[in-house]
Amino acid sequence: MTDVKGSAKKDQIIIFDTTLRDGEQSPGATMNMQEKFRLAQQLTKMRVDVIEAGFPIASAGDFDCVKNIADNLKDVQIAGLARANVKDIDTAWEALKKGFNPRIHTFLATSDIHLKHKLKMTREQVLELAVSSVKHAAQYTSNVEFSAEDATRSDLDFVCKVFSAVIDAGATTLNFPDTTGYAIPDEFAGQIRYLMENIPNIDKAVLSVHCHNDLGLAVANSLAAVNAGARQVECTINGIGERAGNTAMEELVMAIRTRKDQHDVTTNIITEQIHPSSRMVSTITGMVVQPNKAIVGANAFAHESGIHQDGVLKERTTYEIMNPADVGLSSGNLVLGKHSGRHALKDRIASLGYDDLNDDDLQRVFTRFKDLADLKKDIFDEDIESILMDEVLRIPNTYELVSLGAMSGNCTLPTTGIKILVNGEEREGAGLGVGPIDAAFKTIAQLTGTTCKLLYFAVSSITGGTDAQGEVMVRLEDDGKVIVGQGADPDIITAAAKAYMNGLNRAAYLKMKKQS
Ligand SMILES: [Zn+2]
Numbered sequence: 001m002t003d004v005k006g007s008a009k010k011d012q013i014i015i016f017d018t019t020l021r022d023g024e025q026s027p028g029a030t031m032n033m034q035e036k037f038r039l040a041q042q043l044t045k046m047r048v049d050v051i052e053a054g055f056p057i058a059s060a061g062d063f064d065c066v067k068n069i070a071d072n073l074k075d076v077q078i079a080g081l082a083r084a085n086v087k088d089i090d091t092a093w094e095a096l097k098k099g100f101n102p103r104i105h106t107f108l109a110t111s112d113i114h115l116k117h118k119l120k121m122t123r124e125q126v127l128e129l130a131v132s133s134v135k136h137a138a139q140y141t142s143n144v145e146f147s148a149e150d151a152t153r154s155d156l157d158f159v160c161k162v163f164s165a166v167i168d169a170g171a172t173t174l175n176f177p178d179t180t181g182y183a184i185p186d187e188f189a190g191q192i193r194y195l196m197e198n199i200p201n202i203d204k205a206v207l208s209v210h211c212h213n214d215l216g217l218a219v220a221n222s223l224a225a226v227n228a229g230a231r232q233v234e235c236t237i238n239g240i241g242e243r244a245g246n247t248a249m250e251e252l253v254m255a256i257r258t259r260k261d262q263h264d265v266t267t268n269i270i271t272e273q274i275h276p277s278s279r280m281v282s283t284i285t286g287m288v289v290q291p292n293k294a295i296v297g298a299n300a301f302a303h304e305s306g307i308h309q310d311g312v313l314k315e316r317t318t319y320e321i322m323n324p325a326d327v328g329l330s331s332g333n334l335v336l337g338k339h340s341g342r343h344a345l346k347d348r349i350a351s352l353g354y355d356d357l358n359d360d361d362l363q364r365v366f367t368r369f370k371d372l373a374d375l376k377k378d379i380f381d382e383d384i385e386s387i388l389m390d391e392v393l394r395i396p397n398t399y400e401l402v403s404l405g406a407m408s409g410n411c412t413l414p415t416t417g418i419k420i421l422v423n424g425e426e427r428e429g430a431g432l433g434v435g436p437i438d439a440a441f442k443t444i445a446q447l448t449g450t451t452c453k454l455l456y457f458a459v460s461s462i463t464g465g466t467d468a469q470g471e472v473m474v475r476l477e478d479d480g481k482v483i484v485g486q487g488a489d490p491d492i493i494t495a496a497a498k499a500y501m502n503g504l505n506r507a508a509y510l511k512m513k514k515q516s
Contacts (some may be wrong), residue, residue: 010266013256014206014232015249017043018052019281020065021081022246023236028475028482029285031402033065034393040069042280043237043352044076046273048249050103052234055081056095057088061513063095070099077102077143084133093140103173107147108161109330110154123158130162131169138170145173147210152178156191160198167199173206173232178221181214181244185224192228194379208232211247213239213296218247223255237281238289238296250274250295250327258322275328277351283385284393286473286484295327316513335380338373342366345384352381354388364391375490376467383462386488398423398508399448399501406436406493416440418497420447437496444500452476452483452507454500459492472499478507 020036023029031039036053043051051073053066070078082088084106096102108119115121121129130146137144146166148159160308163174176195178188192209196202209225209232211218222233239248253269260266278296282289291298301324303309311318336344345366349357357365368387373379377441402419414441417430427447433439441454456475461468470492474485485503489495 010264011231013267014049014208015228015253015263015267015269016050016052016079016232017244018210019043019236019240019249020069021052021054022234022242023240023281023285024054025242026240026245026285026287029179029240029287030481030483030506031070031284031511032393032395032506033061033513034395035284036065037068037072037515038354039280039284040073040078041356042277043271044073045353046250046270046277047268048076049268050077050079050232052079052081052105054095057082057091061165061322061510063091064513066092066095067098070096070102074100077101077103078363079105079145082106082137083128084108086133086136086472088139088407089140093137101142101143102141103145104141105145105147105175106133106137107149107175108133109149110159111150112152112155114150120121127162127165129140129472131165134166134169134171135295142170142172144171145175145208146171147175147177149177150179151176151245152183152188152191153180157198160195163195163205164199164201164386167201167205171205173208174202174235175208175210175232176225176230177210177234178208178212179220181212181218183211183217183221184215185217185220188221189224189228192225196229201414206231208234210234211317212242213244213246213248216244218245219251219255222247222252223263226256231265238275238286238287238293240281240285240330248294250278254295254327257326266289271326272328273353276351279381279385280353283389283486286475286486288473295322301329335378336369336373336384338370340369340373340379345369348381348384349388352385352388354392357392361392372469376465376469378463378465381465382471384490386462386469386471386486389486395505395509396512397505399504401494401497401501402426404440404494404497406440408436414439416443416493418443418447420444420501422448436493440493440497441500444497444504448504450504450507452478452504455482457496459496462488470495474499474503476503476507478511481507481510483507483510 054062056063056066063484066080080092080096082092092104093313207230209230211221235247235249238359239245253267256263400421406416406417408414414433414436419428429443431439431443459471460471462471468491469488471488472495476483483506485499487495487498
């Protein structure tokens, strides 16, 4: 297909985002209902075509999250995952049915290794089950996706046979996943071409890919597949996901856009929303983006070498292949301070992806902003994000910190005295520790009677300057589930206590959701 000065319309790649489903399978990336909804809103704003909101049969909490998103977000297809059986598909549909053009995404393995060891089924049985499941799903909606799990290690002729049969049964999207992250770009493109050539009715469906990054090739494999004829790519923001993660949406989208000469396709993505989306995902999941990460890392557009800096100052394109503004990085971001008004704050919050706060939320954020501005001179985006995290993505708090006093130094026994509310009832205590943070955690553990295990603890400063807020991230384990807790405060001991209590609150909330 030739693109003569835009006269021929380029094919559009369907961007299927699975940050909320596969992305959530990253260890420690559990998100609650409010967080998932907020993220889904942001994904809609960046115009992804399909949002995979979850796996409804997995738990009552997952079901509610998918339903809440399907019921309330319009203009975007919401997908729910279901194994190839009637109960999974019925449950998925129950969650999805009020959505706008909702999609049932059902899957079944096709590789001999999965058939033999996991499913204990023959190829004939798999073919039959795939067809009957798709038929069942197609009774509910014409928007049915079928995935051949572990496709890259399957016999391709068998995949062709299954795909052809499920198209006849009503599947409109066929996904060819590299479940184990084993594929190499040339080989993967060859497999896609083979499918395009050997499935007689392939023109009736969209071929999709879903790549894992175990060899660091998820984006490369997805691009190779696009050039071979795939028209849907499944991906996540920041590339989060099971093990080494999934195809990073921002890298895929910017590669297609920056090298349009190499790809006869486009996407609907509003690239200016990339940065706010990336920040929102890392704030919510507590999974920090590595500084050298392409497109969204802190150093992605930083020029350290003098020669490069000089070049960019003279002419940006000497060393920059992309304009930072195109991915939503505005240079010369004005810093807010004590005298900034509600309007300036509202504008800034909108640029961070929160442009639809109600008056109550906005008022709470504004009050916190003013309190913080009394303590420190410059308020950066990161400061505002930490306030939004607390005030907008709120969950009901079982535990609340009332006050904390700590004594530390090199000649004193570190002691912390703490007062908290447990379901509104006041409790207080004091404890000793190796340091004041250790003393605070021990005291909180005692006051709450928690059985959560502390796996990880990290302190960093949100921004530069000695008046910067300390930001603490903790990872807790509760009943085998990993939970992230975050807290920020100009006082790092208070920040640590807040993070710990945030983690405990999230653990309590998850338990509550599970029971309901
Ligand atoms: Zn996956």
